[in-house]
Amino acid sequence: xGTSRRSRATLRDIARDLDLxxxxxxxxLLDHPRIGAETKARVRDAANRLGYVTNSAGRALRTxxxxxxxxxxxxxxxxxxxxxYFMHVMTGxxxxxxxxxxxxxxxxxxxxxxxxxxxxxxxxxxxxxxxxIVTSASADDTNIGRLVETGMPVVLLGRFPHLPEAITVxxxxxxxAFKATEHLIxxxxxxxxxxxxxxxxxxxxxxxxxxxxxxxxxxxxxxxxVEGDFSEESGAAAVAELDDRRKGPLxxxxxxxxxxxxxxxxxxxxxxxxxxxxxxxxxxxxxLSRVTTPSITTMSVRAESMARLATERLYELIxxxxxxxxHTVLPVVLTIRQSCGCPPHGPLPAQHExxxxxxxxxxxxxx
Numbered sequence: 001x002g003t004s005r006r007s008r009a010t011l012r013d014i015a016r017d018l019d020l021x022x023x024x025x026x027x028x029l030l031d032h033p034r035i036g037a038e039t040k041a042r043v044r045d046a047a048n049r050l051g052y053v054t055n056s057a058g059r060a061l062r063t064x065x066x067x068x069x070x071x072x073x074x075x076x077x078x079x080x081x082x083x084x085y086f087m088h089v090m091t092g093x094x095x096x097x098x099x100x101x102x103x104x105x106x107x108x109x110x111x112x113x114x115x116x117x118x119x120x121x122x123x124x125x126x127x128x129x130x131x132x133i134v135t136s137a138s139a140d141d142t143n144i145g146r147l148v149e150t151g152m153p154v155v156l157l158g159r160f161p162h163l164p165e166a167i168t169v170x171x172x173x174x175x176x177a178f179k180a181t182e183h184l185i186x187x188x189x190x191x192x193x194x195x196x197x198x199x200x201x202x203x204x205x206x207x208x209x210x211x212x213x214x215x216x217x218x219x220x221x222x223x224x225x226v227e228g229d230f231s232e233e234s235g236a237a238a239v240a241e242l243d244d245r246r247k248g249p250l251x252x253x254x255x256x257x258x259x260x261x262x263x264x265x266x267x268x269x270x271x272x273x274x275x276x277x278x279x280x281x282x283x284x285x286x287x288l289s290r291v292t293t294p295s296i297t298t299m300s301v302r303a304e305s306m307a308r309l310a311t312e313r314l315y316e317l318i319x320x321x322x323x324x325x326x327h328t329v330l331p332v333v334l335t336i337r338q339s340c341g342c343p344p345h346g347p348l349p350a351q352h353e354x355x356x357x358x359x360x361x362x363x364x365x366x367x
Contacts, residue, residue, distance in 0.1 A: 088303035
């Protein structure tokens with residue numbers, strides 16, 4: 001009987017026995033500092049009593065699980081590999097995976113394969129992963145639906161309106177873009193606006209574009225969209241597409257900071273000053289925006305926190321837990337720096353809808 005009981009013991013068994021979460025049990029067994037000494041002692045005692053084996057290979061043999069999770073990056077999302085977003089995502093994913101004694105591997109498709117199916121097929125057919133996180137997929141990627149329908153634990157990074165039953169973790173890109181654009185209009189009186197978007201086959205780029213257009217329409221401002229691809233080079237190229245009438249005074253909202261830097265550099269080459277002639281707001285805040293000249297006012301996304309939460313959700317699915325919040329939306333912060341023209345102490349006072357408003361200094365959080 002002892003051997004049979006030992007062979008069935010899992011983290012979930014310990015969690016149920018002690019009325020704790022599976023994540024708390026896992027961290028306790030790994031001596032994580034967030035878990036108190038008393039709780040760690042209780043968990044170790046229960047693990048011994050139930051015959052839990054902490055060795056990951058032993059766990060895989062008991063449960064017939066792979067002891068690994070996958071991060072799926074379809075070919076349509078290949079641009080992420082050269083972007084710091086991917087580094088932040090992988091940092092968050094691996095931190096949580098390490099606490100669960102799991103491996104992490106990346107499934108993608110080579111650019112010359114002509115299809116992104118194999119990125120998913122490798123996961124669906126090989127049984128090499130207990131679950132998967134999908135990032136940077138295109139808006140019309142039907143393979144995601146196929147993956148979700150297999151019943152494999154899956155969490156999607158971003159917004160997927162065509163998959164309402166999927167578990168997703170992301171940010172409100174549309175609302176964030178609306179607020180960024182509104183800052184240019186309200187705080188800086190810029191009514192001639194340009195948006196350099198990301199690749200419009202991706203929901204993130206679509207939502208940021210739509211937020212920009214909605215803010216321009218609300219305030220009666222003129223707004224045009226130039227499509228980029230999230231690279232510095234495409235930001236510079238977008239500036240070259242603008243005629244001289246669109247280069248000042250102008251409000252420029254850019255879908256990420258790398259393109260914003262490319263645009264600022266191209267404007268400087270033409271003798272156009274930022275923020276004197278053109279006010280600029282970017283998006284992401286993954287490091288570049290703090291070290292440029294001028295530094296870039298931007299919408300700060302907590303990509304690592306987003307990835308951590310998505311991975312925690314994935315392990316809850318793997319452990320059979322019920323996910324009550326299927327769509328988690330994290331807040332975004334407008335971080336004031338130099339490129340928009342605000343003074344060092346914070347945003348300029350603004351006349352808005354008949355009343356003077358004073359946004360709080362440095363940053364404000366979007367709900």
